Amino acid sequence: MKKKLVKAIHDRVEKMNQAYVRGNASIFDEDEKKAIEQERKEMEKRGAEVVRSQATGDIISVRTHEQVTQVDYAILLERLIVQDEGSYMEERVFKRRATFTEGRLRADVRLLQGPVQDALNEGAGARDEQSQKHREYNRRDAVRYAERWWNDYNPAFKRFEDNCTNFISQCLYAGGAPMTAKGNTHHGWWYENSQSMSLSWSVAHSFRWYLSGAQKGLRGEEKQRASQLLPGDVICYDFDGSGRWDHTAIVVAKDLRNEPLVNAQTVNSRMRYWTYQNSPAYTPDIQYKFFRIVVD
Structure with a gap:
């Protein structure tokens, strides 16, 4: 049974890979x-084309009840994208859930969130004093992180579970942004340990408003167009235009x-085109905020 499930998931991943290449x-x-x-x-508008795609799957868990088997699995999608005279590699990791009844695939849906992992170390607070001593923002270090x-x-x-803003805060901190x-x-904007941090550190909505409201230290200067941003800058997303900010990259x-290419987590992504039109969360009402990161 297990071999059949593995083969079924492998075949499914290969079909998805072909779908991503051919649209x-x-x-x-x-x-x-x-x-x-x-x-x-x-x-088409960007003059870009996927010329090579590779999708690999990894089974996370298998649960069976009577005749129904549920398989959670992760896909790493790597795509070589050619644009004009250049190219770059985009990577994304997303999770899916396949449901089999008596060995036949009945459903396969994308999971928008990943499993929660327990907190590990308490480490940021110990380095905070050192970080306050240099207040320049090093974009290269933020991007490297x-x-x-x-x-x-x-x-x-x-x-x-929704790790996007926590990840971005870590990037900015690695770039020298001082905590309050x-x-x-x-x-403020700060992290002490797994039980103590500001909402702005890990909640997309709070982070967006912190950037626009801060007067010193880490703050964001709003830009009108994504093309005005530099590596190390931040984009905030309100996918449905509700006024509640959902995501950060x-x-x-x-x-x-x-135009910007972004890294992000929750749906872990590398060198992803900034609009997120390839996300199921995208709606025509999406709103963006483009922030030039400033530390002073």
Whole structure:
């Protein structure tokens, strides 16, 4: 039975890989079909094309009850994208759940969130005093951290189910952004340990408003266009335009048309085009905030 499940998941991943190359979304549900079609149109506008794609799957867990078996698995999708005279590699990791009844695949859906992992070390607070001594923001160090940890989790920090803003805060901290005074979770931007941190450190909505409201230390200068951002800057996302900010990403590079490519977590992504039109969470009402990161 296990061998059959492994083969079924392998075959499914291969079909998805071909779908991502060819833009053929027929094997997906409606939300994913829409996302793939939106990305196809966006690629045409950008003058970009996926010339090679590789998807590999890894089974996370298998649960069986009577005749129904549920398989959670992760996919690493690597795509070589050519644009004009240049190219870059985009990578994404996302989780899916396949349901089999009597050995036959009945459903396969994308999971928008990953499992919660317990907090590990208590490590950031011990380094905070040192970080306060240098107040310049080193964009290269922030991007280097984003490249090192985009698909891994630094044990010095707590890991959340929605880890995107926690990850971005770590990137900015690695770049030299100073924490504020600690103690009040509703004020400032700081991390002490797995049980004590500001809301702005790990909650996308709070982080967005902290950046625009801060007067000193780490703050954000809002820009009108994504193309004005530099590596090390930040984009905040309100996917449905509700006024509640859902997601945060860091710019790590620019494409040949000067548009940002971002790294992010929750759906772990590297060198992803900034609009997120290829996400099932995307809606036509999406709102963005483009922040130039400043430390003074």
